[in-house]
Amino acid sequence: QLQLQESGPGLVKASETLSLTCTVSGDSIGNKGYYWAWVRQSPGKGLEWVGSVYSSGTTHYNPSLKSRLTLFVDTAKNKISLNVRSVTAADTGVYFCARPAESLRPLEWAPYGFDVWGHGTKVTVSS
Amino acid sequence: SYELTQTPSVSVSPGQTARITCSGDALPKQYVYWYQKKPGQAPVLVMYKDDERPSGIPERFSGSSSGTIATLTISGVQAEDEADYYCQSADNTDNYYVFGTGTKVTV
Numbered sequence: 001q002l003q004l005q006e007s008g009p010g011l012v013k014a015s016e017t018l019s020l021t022c023t024v025s026g027d028s029i030g031n032k033g034y035y036w037a038w039v040r041q042s043p044g045k046g047l048e049w050v051g052s053v054y055s056s057g058t059t060h061y062n063p064s065l066k067s068r069l070t071l072f073v074d075t076a077k078n079k080i081s082l083n084v085r086s087v088t089a090a091d092t093g094v095y096f097c098a099r100p101a102e103s104l105r106p107l108e109w110a111p112y113g114f115d116v117w118g119h120g121t122k123v124t125v126s127s
Numbered sequence: 128s129y130e131l132t133q134t135p136s137v138s139v140s141p142g143q144t145a146r147i148t149c150s151g152d153a154l155p156k157q158y159v160y161w162y163q164k165k166p167g168q169a170p171v172l173v174m175y176k177d178d179e180r181p182s183g184i185p186e187r188f189s190g191s192s193s194g195t196i197a198t199l200t201i202s203g204v205q206a207e208d209e210a211d212y213y214c215q216s217a218d219n220t221d222n223y224y225v226f227g228t229g230t231k232v233t234v
Contacts, residue, residue: 039170046226046227046229048226049225063128064128096170101181110222113172113176115175117171
């Protein structure tokens with residue numbers, strides 16, 4: 001059974017870089033072409049798509065985060081990683097790793113809904 | 128930026144029907160997905176591509192989409208259905224994910 005597990009520091013200082021990892025178990029990232037995604041939820045607010053990364057490394061980013069965001073995959077370690085630079089209090093929240101219900105061929109893109117989610121990891125940006 | 132608008136809250140008694148709407152200009156051309164979100168838990172996909180119910184989701188959940196409005200219906204609401212519900216679709220420009228503003232369902 002596919003499982004996703006997010007990990008990373010719970011506390012990050014403002015202006016520094018937030019780094020999170022999603023470890024995938026139960027399947028190999030390189031087996032099929034999925035766009036692995038990060039979704040976050042700020043305190044008291046709704047869900048926000050952060051960005052998605054294909055098993056080959058192709059990325060799609062939320063335009064509001066694009067200038068500060070890097071997503072990458074490590075197929076050897078079966079992990080997806082996220083870096084958000086120059087964080088502010090607005091980056092505080094719970095970050096989820098998720099996988100869409102359908103795979104895609106390389107160079108394809110479609111925002112399919114997510115049927116597998118990690119439990120999420122809480123991040124607080126301190127001043 | 129593109130927005131999906133949901134009614135902030137819906138209150139229903141057990142056994143009644145809850146209808147949650149999601150409004151967006153791009154919906155005529157985009158699929159809609161629905162998630163149930165309970166505090167401290169990961170979202171759960173309860174409706175796929177407008178009206179397809181994922182495996183394991185109770186039959187009391189149904190979905191529809193017409194024009195610029197998509198609807199998630201919960202028939203015979205149970206206490207365990209109390210949660211926040213989010214629609215998700217995409218804009219027509221970048222075709223990127225967009226989540227709705229969320230609806231709190233109180234049973």
